[in-house]
Structure formats: structure tokens, C-alpha cells
Amino acid sequence: MxxxxxxxxxxxxxxxxxxxxxxxxxxxxxxxxxxxxxxxxxxxxxxxxxxxxxxxxxxxxxxxxxxxxxxxxxxxxxxxxxxxxxxxxxxxxxxxxxxxxxxxxxxxxxxxxxxxxxxxxxxxxxxxxxxxxxxxxxxxxxxxxxxxxxxxxxxxxxxxxxxxxxxxxxxxxxxxxxxxxxxxxxxxxxxxxxxxxxxxxxxxxxxxxxxxxxxxxxxxxxxxxxxxxxxxxxxxxxxxxxxxxxxxGEGAHRPVRPPLGEVASVMARHAALLVECFGSEPHAIADFRKHIGWYLKGFTVGAETRRALATTETLEGLRAHLAELDPDQPWPAEAEGPRGKSSPRERVHLPDGWLDDPYDGVVPQGAELETSGG
CATH class of the missing domain: 3.20.20.70 (Aldolase class I)
Incomplete structure (x- = not known):
């Protein structure tokens, strides 16, 4: 290739x-x-x-x-x-x-x-x-x-x-x-x-x-x-x-299927990188919360531990709660498959008359977004 x-x-x-x-x-x-x-x-x-x-x-x-x-x-x-x-x-x-x-x-x-x-x-x-x-x-x-x-x-x-x-x-x-x-x-x-x-x-x-x-x-x-x-x-x-x-394509490929301990280590690394990126620990830890469910999908983790991970406000606290996870818990079959939003929409929101002329080159009024990030 x-x-x-x-x-x-x-x-x-x-x-x-x-x-x-x-x-x-x-x-x-x-x-x-x-x-x-x-x-x-x-x-x-x-x-x-x-x-x-x-x-x-x-x-x-x-x-x-x-x-x-x-x-x-x-x-x-x-x-x-x-x-x-x-x-x-x-x-x-x-x-x-x-x-x-x-x-x-x-x-x-x-x-x-x-x-x-x-x-x-x-x-x-x-x-x-x-x-x-x-x-x-x-x-x-x-x-x-x-x-x-x-x-x-x-x-x-x-x-x-x-x-x-x-x-x-x-x-x-x-x-x-x-x-x-x-x-x-x-x-x-x-x-x-x-x-x-x-x-x-x-x-x-x-x-x-x-x-x-x-x-x-x-x-x-x-x-x-x-x-x-x-x-x-x-x-x-x-x-x-x-x-x-x-x-x-070198030889038979075995997919990476990390146990929970390795997943926890990656989670801690991710959070630490966010702290460096944002320069604010509270901001970084709050931002990391959306990732927790994706990392832990399929693993058996108690509701109390999940809640603690999602509400901690410090990197030290996050690491402490991650240490409570069973490091030897194997990768579960339930961890495979889709993550993130998946629902279709009823319609696409478009400017008035957008579909009238596919060759119209006029820039819509107020089209440019002021802020980045989607």
C-alpha cells in the first residue's frame, strides 16, 4: 500500500x-x-x-x-x-x-x-x-x-x-x-x-x-x-x-484490546495533556468529562465510581478515582461499535430559498460565523 x-x-x-x-x-x-x-x-x-x-x-x-x-x-x-x-x-x-x-x-x-x-x-x-x-x-x-x-x-x-x-x-x-x-x-x-x-x-x-x-x-x-x-x-x-x-499489512494483525488498567492510564494521560493545553486545571478537567463515558463503554464500573470520575475537579482527584478501577478487567465485547451522536434529523435547516437555484453564487447575508469550534 x-x-x-x-x-x-x-x-x-x-x-x-x-x-x-x-x-x-x-x-x-x-x-x-x-x-x-x-x-x-x-x-x-x-x-x-x-x-x-x-x-x-x-x-x-x-x-x-x-x-x-x-x-x-x-x-x-x-x-x-x-x-x-x-x-x-x-x-x-x-x-x-x-x-x-x-x-x-x-x-x-x-x-x-x-x-x-x-x-x-x-x-x-x-x-x-x-x-x-x-x-x-x-x-x-x-x-x-x-x-x-x-x-x-x-x-x-x-x-x-x-x-x-x-x-x-x-x-x-x-x-x-x-x-x-x-x-x-x-x-x-x-x-x-x-x-x-x-x-x-x-x-x-x-x-x-x-x-x-x-x-x-x-x-x-x-x-x-x-x-x-x-x-x-x-x-x-x-x-x-x-x-x-x-x-x-505485515503478518496477521491482532487488534489492540487493552484491559481497564491500560485504559485508565490513557485517560490520565489525556487529562494531563488537556491541563497543559488549556493552562487551567479546572477547565481541563471539566472538558475531559465528556470523554469518560466513551473510554469506559462496556466496562463494568460502578455508578458511584462513574459519578466520582465525572464530578472531580482536580487532576489529582481524577487519578485517585482511576486508581480505584480494576486494572485486570479485560476488554469487553460491549466496548465495540458506535460512539457519539447517531440520530438522523427530520430536516436540514437552510437559508430561505436555498434550493431554488443550485448555481447561484451569492453569499448569504450573515453567513460568516464569528466564533470557531463548530
Whole structure:
């Protein structure tokens, strides 16, 4: 298997950490990178927040020493602002790679015409990609998208062809529509169709990769050049170790199935990295609470211990409660499978009249978000 080529970047194994709001900060990226190689993308950064030098946004463009390549995801709807943001990243050396978000399905994004709503407007998409590639200069620009708004408004093939024509270095497809959100089953066939439509650039597959075996199956079934892992690594950063071993293909691969003691050690490491990242222990420990259920899924842990872990306010307290767990408890079968939000939506929130003209290139009024993070 060949390394993934994204412009001048060589990525091995061909694995990308999906940008996830509130998750893929510098601490989590470091934790995953310690397990295996790949491309680790930041949380979503809004182009408006960046060009206006919003303090919160600038704080989120934080990379650990030695983190390479430095990858940042941008969200924007106005081509002029997106181009300025890409130029700022290139000229100020803020990152080595720019990914553009056209996949976010949350209402506060789609109702402004952004995220997974935007590729429906073909000419607006083209203008954004052209501005981003021009502004980025030598930095490679990629994009992540969904199949479309719903089954009646599929856009991924048109969007892929537009991206290839505008000099985008690679495209990633989540095999769901916006209305599916994270429900149902990802359509890997769409990934194969996209690869056939744009053979000239790498195509990455995303959706329902819960194990290294899933990644191997996706690549074999679709012919995609690499995989993007999102919810599959929640509470499972060692998935990147699994992926590296499985995709190298050296001998029989045995999945990593750590006992509870090893899981507890990773949890403590994750919390400590968050403290370093945020510079505030109370903030870091509060942020870590959302990860506890993902790490402990399937393990037998009493309600009192879970409550203690979820309410402690110090790193010392967290470590003390983690030490109470049975270190020899083996990996349970119940730990496998989906994590994170999975329910589909009844509808996608869109700007008024959004579906009237797929070639309208007008930027929706008030489209640009001020704050980053999704």
C-alpha cells in the first residue's frame, strides 16, 4: 500500500483524524499521534474569526512542538474572507495544510448556507475553492464534504469535479447526507463513485470506521486512497496504533484490546495533556468529562465510581478515582461499535430559498460565523 500524497505532504499510514469540535484540540491530537502516524487535523476554525484575529480563534490554532504536518480546518462561506484566511495562514506560517469544511451538518452552520449545505451552490463552492487555493500558495488545500443535503439533493460528484478542477489536493467524503446527520449506515458505494469520478486526485473515505478492519474493508471495497476517522477514535486513541499495523499489512494483525488498567492510564494521560493545553486545571478537567463515558463503554464500573470520575475537579482527584478501577478487567465485547451522536434529523435547516437555484453564487447575508469550534 502506498503512502497518501496530499500536495507535497507524504502521509503514512493513509489515515486522517477528522476535525471534531471540542475534541481535536492539541491535547487529543498529541494523544492520538503517540499511538500512530497520520494527518491530525485541528478543530474547525472560522475564517472570519481568523482574519479578524479573534482571541479565541487564534488560541485554537495551537500546535505542539514537533507536531508535523500542522493541519488546520477552515470554515467559511464568503470567498473573499476564505481567501484572506488562507493567505494569512500561508504568509504567517500558521500551518502546513488547510482543510475546508463542507461537511458540518449542525443547524447553526447549515442555516447560514455553510458546511454540508454549501456544495449545493456550485458556483459559490467554485469561488471559495479558487480563493482558498490562490491564497494558500504552496500549501495544499483539501476539502471534506457529505453526499449532499438529502437523497433528492446529492452534490458530491459535482463538488468533487469542481474541487479537482480548482487545484484542490484531495477530497474526503463522509458517506452520509446532511439530513442523516450520523444516523443510519454510511454509504461506501458513494465513496467508490467519487473515486471513479475524480481519479486525478486522492479520495478519502469517511463513515463507520470503528476498527482497523473497517478501514481495510473500506479501502478494498471503494478503492479510496485513505480513510478519515472521526467518532471511531472517541475514547479509543489506540485505534491509530491498530490502523498503522493493519494498513502496513505485515503478518496477521491482532487488534489492540487493552484491559481497564491500560485504559485508565490513557485517560490520565489525556487529562494531563488537556491541563497543559488549556493552562487551567479546572477547565481541563471539566472538558475531559465528556470523554469518560466513551473510554469506559462496556466496562463494568460502578455508578458511584462513574459519578466520582465525572464530578472531580482536580487532576489529582481524577487519578485517585482511576486508581480505584480494576486494572485486570479485560476488554469487553460491549466496548465495540458506535460512539457519539447517531440520530438522523427530520430536516436540514437552510437559508430561505436555498434550493431554488443550485448555481447561484451569492453569499448569504450573515453567513460568516464569528466564533470557531463548530
Amino acid at each position: 502506498e503512502a497518501l500524497r496530499i500536495g507535497p505532504l507524504r502521509v503514512w499510514p493513509p489515515v486522517v483524524l477528522a476535525p471534531m469540535a471540542g475534541i481535536t484540540n492539541a491535547a487529543f491530537r498529541t494523544l492520538c499521534r503517540e499511538q500512530g502516524g497520520g494527518l491530525y487535523v485541528s478543530e474547525m476554525i472560522t475564517t472570519r474569526g481568523l482574519v479578524e484575529r479573534n482571541r479565541k480563534t487564534l488560541a485554537m490554532i495551537r500546535f505542539e512542538p514537533g507536531e508535523s504536518p500542522r493541519s488546520v480546518q477552515l470554515y467559511g462561506v464568503d470567498p473573499e474572507v476564505v481567501g484572506r484566511a488562507a493567505r494569512m495562514i500561508a504568509e504567517e506560517g500558521l500551518a502546513d495544510h488547510i482543510d475546508l469544511n463542507f461537511g458540518c451538518p449542525v443547524p447553526k452552520v447549515t442555516r447560514r448556507g455553510g458546511g454540508s449545505a454549501l456544495p449545493y451552490k456550485r458556483n459559490l463552492l467554485r469561488a471559495i475553492l479558487r480563493a482558498a487555493v490562490a491564497g494558500a500558495g504552496r500549501l495544499p488545500v483539501t476539502m471534506k464534504m457529505r453526499k449532499g443535503i438529502d437523497d433528492d439533493h446529492l452534490t458530491y460528484l459535482d463538488a468533487g469535479r469542481i474541487a479537482a478542477g480548482e487545484g484542490v489536493a484531495a477530497v474526503a467524503l463522509h458517506g452520509r447526507t446532511a439530513v442523516q446527520h450520523y444516523g443510519g449506515v454510511a454509504d461506501w458505494t458513494a465513496i467508490a463513485r467519487l473515486k471513479e469520478a475524480v481519479p486525478e486526485i486522492p479520495v478519502l473515505g469517511n463513515g463507520d470506521i470503528w476498527s482497523a478492519a473497517d478501514a481495510v474493508r473500506m479501502m478494498a471495497r471503494t478503492g479510496c486512497d485513505g480513510v478519515v476517522v472521526g467518532r471511531g477514535c472517541l475514547g479509543r486513541p489506540w485505534l491509530f496504533r491498530d490502523l498503522a499495523a493493519a494498513l502496513t
